Amino acid sequence: MRSEIAEFEKQVAAFEESTANAEQFLALAKKYTDFSGLTTPMINEFVDKILVYAPEKVDGDRVQEVEIYLNFIGYFAAPVPELTPEEEMRQEYLRKHRMQSRERYKALKDGTRKVGEPFQIVCKCCGKTFESKMSNAMFCDQNCRSKYYRQEAAKKRKRGCTCGNCGTVFITDRNGVKYCCEDCMKEAVYKRQKERRAAKKNEQKSIEVSAIKESDQKGKTA
Structure with missing residues (x-):
């Protein structure tokens, strides 16, 4: 029973200490209104210690771990x-x-x-192996360079569109595209032509009906 009471008192003391530390850290943070740049006094007041570990290789890359401990709150893990x-x-x-x-x-x-020996490099566009004196070369010639960046620009322009004929959603990198395929475009053109012919026919019929009514009206008047 005594051990349980001692453990409980220990937890309460730790809680009170963490609460007091948090309040002290907030008071320190309120002291500064601009954190856009760090000054020496700010670093001295906020940072308790910095641990820099020995570098090591991870997947071929040189990695060096750094831990930052702040006053009152301890280890600080920066958000990734x-x-x-x-x-x-x-x-x-x-x-x-x-x-x-x-x-x-x-x-x-x-x-x-x-x-000084030329580098054997694989072209980023066509995949052809070529020689270059520069180790950072990426393309075998200017044509491949232009083609690659055109393709990259086209990828960025790609967007989803809805076909104006069948309603299918499709991906395109061109502006002003309304139809998903040539058949839908032809069918849409045929529908428009059919609608125009029907509208023209109805208009002609209305003119004829109006002419008949006008003729009948004149006959009655005579």
Whole structure:
């Protein structure tokens, strides 16, 4: 029973201490109104300690862990921003580029490749292997470069549209597209022509009816 009471008192003391620390941290935060830039006094008041661990290799990348401890609240875990699909693709490209750079450096260090020797690079557009003196070259010629960026621009322009004839939702990268296929376009043109002919026929019929009524009216008047 005494051990349970001691544990309970310990938990209450820890709770009271954490509450007091939180209040002290909030009071410190209210002291500053602008956090757009860090000054030396701000760092000294907020940061308790910073632990920097030895670097290590993770999946071929050099990773170094850093832990930040703030006054009154202890370890602070910075929120990790959620990447968009475009940012994820960019990060994957940079990761591959770093791996290629490490491989080229290792080849130079091992002597399997000489300084000034052309690099064997795979074109990012057509997949053809070509030689270049620059290690960061991506395209075998200007045509492939232009074609690649045109395709990338077309991907960004892609959007969902609803066919004006059959109602099917389709993806396109062109502006002003109303139909999902050529057959729907022809069918829509045929419908419009049919509607115009029907409207013209009804108009002609109305003119004839009006003429008959006008003739009958004149006959009655005579």
